[in-house]
Amino acid sequence: MRTAQAQGFPGFDDLDLERLRARGGVKWRRAGRDVLPAWVADMDFPTPPPVAAALRQAIDDLDLGYPDWPNGSPLRPAFAKRMAERHGWSASAHRVREQTDLIQCLQLVLHLATSDGDAVAVQTPNYPPFLATLRTMNRRIVPLPMRDTDHNWQMDPAAVDTAVKRFGCKALLLVNPHNPTGRVLTRDELGDIAVIARRHDLLVISDEIHAELAHAPHRHVPFASLSDDAARRTVTLTSATKAFNLAAIRCALTHYGPDRLLALRDAQPPDLYGTVSPLGVTATLAAWEHGDAWQRDLLTVLDRNRRRVHAVLRERLPLVRHHLPEATYLAWLDTRPLGLDEPPVEKVLREGRVLLDGGAPFGEDADGFLRLNFATSQEILDEILTRVVEALGGRRGGAGAGDRMAP
Known part of the structure; x- marks a missing residue:
């Protein structure tokens, strides 16, 4: 895959897809080679340098x-x-x-x-x-x-x-x-x-x-x-x-x-x-x-990403109800107005090759909802959004700012 652009945030936007896939954690290990995971609440970003140094x-x-x-x-x-x-x-x-x-x-x-x-x-x-x-x-x-x-x-x-x-x-x-x-x-x-x-x-x-x-x-x-x-x-x-x-x-x-x-x-x-x-x-x-300086950069990146998710959904999936998250790196999406003929988690995985969370495990009346983790690089997030929008039948128009990533 191509690397993030220079104007991004080093340590946050320069993620390498192959290194992410090589991780042993459940987030990436459970996804197939052609699947982008945005489900479990782990961030893709490296360990904060002060923590790594202390260990x-x-x-x-x-x-x-x-x-x-x-x-x-x-x-x-x-x-x-x-x-x-x-x-x-x-x-x-x-x-x-x-x-x-x-x-x-x-x-x-x-x-x-x-x-x-x-x-x-x-x-x-x-x-x-x-x-x-x-x-x-x-x-x-x-x-x-x-x-x-x-x-x-x-x-x-x-x-x-x-x-x-x-x-x-x-x-x-x-x-x-x-x-x-x-x-x-x-x-x-x-x-x-x-x-x-x-x-x-x-x-x-x-x-x-x-x-x-x-x-x-x-x-x-x-x-x-x-x-x-x-x-x-x-x-x-x-x-x-x-x-x-x-x-x-x-x-x-x-x-x-x-x-x-x-x-x-x-x-x-x-x-x-x-x-x-x-x-x-x-x-x-x-x-x-x-770690406070690292965390301030993190919050800047997450703020950018939450706004990106919000803007893309409003433009390309206007029927999907969604509020700009006030905290966390998780977006909660109501796809019920789309009238899908299968659970949205399954549809997005099958047609978009993106692994999301959602549905009944989150409780009563959660069927038809998706939870999207946006704690990743700008490039990977744009690819996730492009795939999710296309899988859910959204309006045409790229969510990202460049070429599609290699699987």
């Missing part, structure tokens, strides 16, 4: 022995510091616990705080592994459908209140910024949810892993920062993996607001749920302490 240094120093962390890893104060600097939230380092993965964080909290058959309210559509976790753990899913309005996707506070009361929910799983719609809930919207949580004594499990991928002027507000009551009832789940493209380091954090839940967690055998790798801690610290 190399640990290897060069032969520093792979048991860590000396009698009071927890150094991520605990680092998390508290970052929350204060980024969001003005006075999180407590003493309430932070490390896990290997955000899904594990959720599963542990559900295991400790809820019981078999308990009702858990959750926005729909939603991240498929979260919904699968609730089903596997036999927690009754109470869907809180997001409403597609003229301006964005919204939660309906009255509907949330009614559903929580009707089904006697024990917990609310809040994904904010939201995957897959890309919404960033405002302080007022979060305040409405906080009132409902207090009224019904809900545990709020707040997944905030996309917090650092909010696009200006939208700003992330940690749910636990809203009030003392919100802080006491909220468990916050997060990681550096999404904002710095580090999924394989297997390092995530849980901030426990409820005293009782933290005590239950600490009463468990110390290694029952695994321990975080020192290399995961090294990578996360390097990202948080030295």
